[in-house]
Amino acid sequence: MSNIALTVACGHYDHMEALSRGIVQPTGIDVTYLANESPPEIFARMIKTNAFDISEMSLAMYFTLKSKGKFPYIALPVFPCRVFRHAYIYVNRNAGITVPKDLEGRNIGVQQYRQTAATWVRGILQNEYDVEMSGMKFVEGGVNVSRPPDEDLDILPNKKIQIVSAPEGKSINDLLIDGSVDAYFGARQPKCYKTHDHIVRLFPDYRKEERKFYDRTGIFPIMHCLVMKEEMHIKNPWIAENMIKAFEESKQWALARMRFTGTIRYMVPWLNHEIEEIDDMFINGDPYPLGVAANRITLETLMKYLVDQSFVTAQHPQLEDMFTPIVGWAE
Numbered sequence: 001m002s003n004i005a006l007t008v009a010c011g012h013y014d015h016m017e018a019l020s021r022g023i024v025q026p027t028g029i030d031v032t033y034l035a036n037e038s039p040p041e042i043f044a045r046m047i048k049t050n051a052f053d054i055s056e057m058s059l060a061m062y063f064t065l066k067s068k069g070k071f072p073y074i075a076l077p078v079f080p081c082r083v084f085r086h087a088y089i090y091v092n093r094n095a096g097i098t099v100p101k102d103l104e105g106r107n108i109g110v111q112q113y114r115q116t117a118a119t120w121v122r123g124i125l126q127n128e129y130d131v132e133m134s135g136m137k138f139v140e141g142g143v144n145v146s147r148p149p150d151e152d153l154d155i156l157p158n159k160k161i162q163i164v165s166a167p168e169g170k171s172i173n174d175l176l177i178d179g180s181v182d183a184y185f186g187a188r189q190p191k192c193y194k195t196h197d198h199i200v201r202l203f204p205d206y207r208k209e210e211r212k213f214y215d216r217t218g219i220f221p222i223m224h225c226l227v228m229k230e231e232m233h234i235k236n237p238w239i240a241e242n243m244i245k246a247f248e249e250s251k252q253w254a255l256a257r258m259r260f261t262g263t264i265r266y267m268v269p270w271l272n273h274e275i276e277e278i279d280d281m282f283i284n285g286d287p288y289p290l291g292v293a294a295n296r297i298t299l300e301t302l303m304k305y306l307v308d309q310s311f312v313t314a315q316h317p318q319l320e321d322m323f324t325p326i327v328g329w330a331e
Contacts, residue, residue, distance in 0.1 A: 029242060042055050042057075057227045061114065065155070144171055148165070183202070303316060
């Protein structure tokens with residue numbers, strides 16, 4: 001019996017390297033790995049044209065669309081992108097914003113209101129710092145390059161929120177510089193942070209805040225999951241099982257090379273110090289565990305934030321119904 005050929009569209013992550021290079025090969029499957037550094041492009045192509053067999057996907061978008069019963073995909077409990085987000089809140093110093101509560105009632109730039117990164121930031125600000133969101137006005141636009149909104153992928157909450165588009169020809173970076181928005185938060189750093197002294201981080205010592213957040217909650221925020229066509233999964237459930245094993249093997253390959261002390265694999269001078277902190281923080285020194293059980297607190301927290309922000313109702317599906325199971329080996 002010949003192997004099944006599958007396309008996998010995902011970022012060029014270190015934990016995917018062994019799979020993308022063919023060093024790891026899932027049993028019964030020939031993988032064509034389509035690396036793309038623009039996650040939004042992957043999401044759009046998957047949703048609009050069903051372009052891939054398996055693809056990276058915004059977790060907030062997946063939870064929202066799957067909860068509405070409108071998504072012909074099911075997620076694998078593999079999470080290729082995780083990022084602490086305290087570092088990604090930038091403010092115009094001239095607006096007088098020095099503490100989180102100062103954001104109340106302000107104009108906030110975002111790439112997309114429904115973006116997973118923005119959802120996490122709003123949830124953290126509201127739940128950890130008691131920031132009231134109702135008076136904020138959100139301005140959507142390209143972070144460093146002006147771009148029109150993608151209306152086909154525009155998912156709005158079920159309550160009235162002040163959301164407008166950036167003026168034509170203007171990026172969020174431009175608006176942050178001239179004070180049209182008081183702050184920005186999202187997935188990318190605005191270029192003006194490095195070029196304009198009045199653009200600063202809300203949390204100058206963001207790593208301290210992020211570590212406090214993790215120590216208190218156990219949450220390392222998940223940005224993206226992987227999805228596959230649900231029709232394919234129903235017909236051949238073994239595909240997801242074998243791919244999950246391959247993703248785990250690829251990750252372990254990357255972890256082993258990261259820990260090699262003869263040479264430094266990455267251009268990070270204090271990499272060994274970083275690895276020691278990883279070992280201190282994460283079970284088995286693995287910051288990217290697979291499976292629902294190992295990530296339950298993080299997944300439930302994002303779902304709570306989506307409910308609080310009116311993207312999802314309280315009657316949403318259970319997590320186990322939104323992910324393919326891991327079969328044949330313990331999570």
